[in-house]
Amino acid sequence: MSESNGISRRRNAGDQDLGLYFLEACKGRETKEKEKEEEEEEEETPRELNTINSSGGFVVVSTDKLSVKYTSVNLHGHDVGVIQANKPAPTKRLIYYFEIHVKDAGVKGQIAIGFTCETFKMRRQPGWEANSCGYHGDDGLLYRGHGKGEAFGPTYTSGDVVGAGINYASQEFFFTKNGQVVGSVYNDMKGPLFPTIAVHSQNEEVHVNFGQKPFTFDLKEFEAQERMKQQLKIEEISVPPNVSYGIVRSYLLHYGYEDTLNSFDVASKSTVPPIYIAQESGIDEQEIMYALNHRKTLRQLIRNGDIDVAFGKLREWYPQIVEDNTSATCFLLHCQKFIELVRVGALEEAVKYGRIELSSFYDLPVFKDLVQDCVALLAYERPLESSVGYLLKESQREVVADTVNAMILSTNPNMKESKHCLQSYLERLLRQLTACCLERRSLNGEQGEAFQLQRVLNSGRRG
Amino acid sequence: MDLDPRQYENVAINDNDIHSIVLSYLIHNCYKESVESFITSTGAKQPADYLEDMDKRKRIFHFALEGNALKAIELTEQLAKDILENNKDLQFDLLSLHFVELVCSRKCTEALEFAQTKLGPFGKEPKYMEKLEDFMALLAYKEPEKSPMFHLLSLEYRQQVADSLNRAILAHLNLPRYTAMERLIQQATVVRQCLSQEAGKDGPPPFSLKDFLKS
Numbered sequence: 001m002s003e004s005n006g007i008s009r010r011r012n013a014g015d016q017d018l019g020l021y022f023l024e025a026c027k028g029r030e031t032k033e034k035e036k037e038e039e040e041e042e043e044e045t046p047r048e049l050n051t052i053n054s055s056g057g058f059v060v061v062s063t064d065k066l067s068v069k070y071t072s073v074n075l076h077g078h079d080v081g082v083i084q085a086n087k088p089a090p091t092k093r094l095i096y097y098f099e100i101h102v103k104d105a106g107v108k109g110q111i112a113i114g115f116t117c118e119t120f121k122m123r124r125q126p127g128w129e130a131n132s133c134g135y136h137g138d139d140g141l142l143y144r145g146h147g148k149g150e151a152f153g154p155t156y157t158s159g160d161v162v163g164a165g166i167n168y169a170s171q172e173f174f175f176t177k178n179g180q181v182v183g184s185v186y187n188d189m190k191g192p193l194f195p196t197i198a199v200h201s202q203n204e205e206v207h208v209n210f211g212q213k214p215f216t217f218d219l220k221e222f223e224a225q226e227r228m229k230q231q232l233k234i235e236e237i238s239v240p241p242n243v244s245y246g247i248v249r250s251y252l253l254h255y256g257y258e259d260t261l262n263s264f265d266v267a268s269k270s271t272v273p274p275i276y277i278a279q280e281s282g283i284d285e286q287e288i289m290y291a292l293n294h295r296k297t298l299r300q301l302i303r304n305g306d307i308d309v310a311f312g313k314l315r316e317w318y319p320q321i322v323e324d325n326t327s328a329t330c331f332l333l334h335c336q337k338f339i340e341l342v343r344v345g346a347l348e349e350a351v352k353y354g355r356i357e358l359s360s361f362y363d364l365p366v367f368k369d370l371v372q373d374c375v376a377l378l379a380y381e382r383p384l385e386s387s388v389g390y391l392l393k394e395s396q397r398e399v400v401a402d403t404v405n406a407m408i409l410s411t412n413p414n415m416k417e418s419k420h421c422l423q424s425y426l427e428r429l430l431r432q433l434t435a436c437c438l439e440r441r442s443l444n445g446e447q448g449e450a451f452q453l454q455r456v457l458n459s460g461r462r463g
Numbered sequence: 464m465d466l467d468p469r470q471y472e473n474v475a476i477n478d479n480d481i482h483s484i485v486l487s488y489l490i491h492n493c494y495k496e497s498v499e500s501f502i503t504s505t506g507a508k509q510p511a512d513y514l515e516d517m518d519k520r521k522r523i524f525h526f527a528l529e530g531n532a533l534k535a536i537e538l539t540e541q542l543a544k545d546i547l548e549n550n551k552d553l554q555f556d557l558l559s560l561h562f563v564e565l566v567c568s569r570k571c572t573e574a575l576e577f578a579q580t581k582l583g584p585f586g587k588e589p590k591y592m593e594k595l596e597d598f599m600a601l602l603a604y605k606e607p608e609k610s611p612m613f614h615l616l617s618l619e620y621r622q623q624v625a626d627s628l629n630r631a632i633l634a635h636l637n638l639p640r641y642t643a644m645e646r647l648i649q650q651a652t653v654v655r656q657c658l659s660q661e662a663g664k665d666g667p668p669p670f671s672l673k674d675f676l677k678s
Binding site for chain 2: 234244260303429454
């Protein structure tokens with residue numbers, strides 16, 4: 001049994017949970033943001049026409065794979081020149097859209113635009129077979145899986161620009177002609193949907209635009225309008241004023257922002273209805289009012305980089321938090337001291353300090369990463385610009401301050417659940433919301449926009 | 464809560480977003496000193512346009528809250544003529560506040576005159592008719608506080624009107640009408656509603672703020 005195992009068992013279970021939570025938090029922060037960004041970029045989008053799976057013999061496709069011409073003579077209903085895009089429409093966004101420009105409507109103008117599935121019979125007009133849809137130029141009808149179409153919009157011919165789109169928010173297909181929406185229908189098609197175009201009479205020629213060139217239709221404006229529609233629906237939900245007040249106040253209490261809290265209480269005195277009682281709205285302030293002044297002091301000290309003084313105050317006021325020098329809390333404080341020494345350029349002192357206080361953590365798997373990153377700071381002339389530069393930012397000080405804050409809260413004998421020390425109601429609300437949105441999206445087969453907090457935060461602005 | 468806790472334990476929350484949410488609330492309510500203190504204590508980024516007419520908004524809000532509707536209207540029109548012109552509902556509500564003030568000060572003749580000249584014209588539209596009737600009913604009671612319409616005299620009602628006015632001014636200044644916090648709660652409610660509808664019996668129950676806060 002190695003020494004390190006012995007040490008970790010001596011720490012009590014409560015401390016183990018809380019301190020380590022913050023350790024994980026500062027490690028994971030940067031990578032999680034990047035992962036989110038990458039997910040949104042990964043989806044493939046149609047860029048050109050698929051020349052392999054097309055009704056060869058009836059059409060010829062240009063070398064750039066962005067136009068198609070009917071080469072046969074239209075004799076019957078099974079010699080349609082159909083062609084799909086090379087990839088299906090991406091689903092992880094609000095709307096997918098593409099356009100065609102009718103270069104030549106040929107003899108009969110039997111052009112179509114729509115969506116089909118992978119196994120579509122490539123000699124039929126989109127919409128004539130099940131699980132496909134098509135807006136036809138010769139009759140202006142919409143076909144959705146039957147030979148008989150329904151009245152939908154105007155006909156279209158040479159020179160017209162026609163677009164087809166999928167609105168994942170409303171689960172609808174919509175079509176446009178020359179920049180105007182023509183109509184929309186419910187989307188009940190299954191499976192990956194391929195943008196599809198078709199030509200069916202002599203000399204018909206169509207050019208397609210998958211977004212490489214600007215669309216005739218103002219897609220951005222349409223998207224903005226759709227978002228606005230959703231936003232207006234959401235705004236109809238009334239939020240009792242006390243709730244926002246309570247959540248903000250509890251945030252300030254939780255993290256020990258005593259000065260702001262005092263200003264806040266003075267300012268809100270006249271506006272909050274006098275009948276506001278914290279408990280009635282469900283917010284328990286007793287737990288978080290505990291040791292407000294101490295927590296504020298410690299936060300200020302840490303934010304100013306005064307780690308030694310912070311240690312001193314903790315030993316004086318809450319010795320139980322720092323008595324185990326191998327706890328996550330002590331570890332984070334020692335690292336921060338090290339970082340502060342590097343920050344002011346006292347590298348020799350930093351090395352000495354590291355040898356005394358940080359070396360014992362080097363072998364412990366949980367602490368190893370952070371220790372390595374800290375030590376790595378010494379290697380750079382301009383550490384702020386290096387991959388470990390994040391340690392020198394304000395955010396790192398905040399993590400340490402938050403840890404100490406949580407630890408002090410945990411010494412409150414009236415604290416009902418230790419996890420309440422970790423985050424205030426506000427963060428919990430945010431997490432709830434994100435998780436709900438993720439769940440909803442997965443119920444929708446991963447379609448639609450990912451939840452982006454920024455969008456919600458910015459959604460109030462118009463124009 | 465019935466959502467799988469593993470789902471949201473892993474959700475990373477950005478401090479900057481949290482700060483934005485808190486600041487949005489403070490700015491919305493014109494708590495200038497609190498905004499400054501918060502920025503100092505947390506190192507949060509100072510939002511670009513937050514001071515935009517905050518002092519003016521604050522004064523207007525407080526006048527409305529006290530029931531001094533005429534002053535609130537005057538200052539609002541100074542800020543921009545079209546805020547009230549484009550918002551008849553708000554205009555009616557503000558004028559009715561003044562009416563209530565007169566009733567409370569027992570200036571009944573003045574109240575009647577005011578109602579006839581200023582509120583009456585609104586009565587042509589059915590939606591204002593009902594409201595107007597409620598207000599006029601106050602005149603029938605020697606002690607309006609004891610009438611069934613007593614809520615029209617309350618601080619809560621004045622707060623409602625003051626809030627609407629504040630939101631209208633914010634919209635005019637191209638700032639959000641609703642605080643980030645409100646939008647979050649609204650979003651959470653809507654999404655939970657959808658989830659319980661779509662998932663049926665197996666899904667989580669509709670969002671209850673109270674339950675959430677108690678959890």
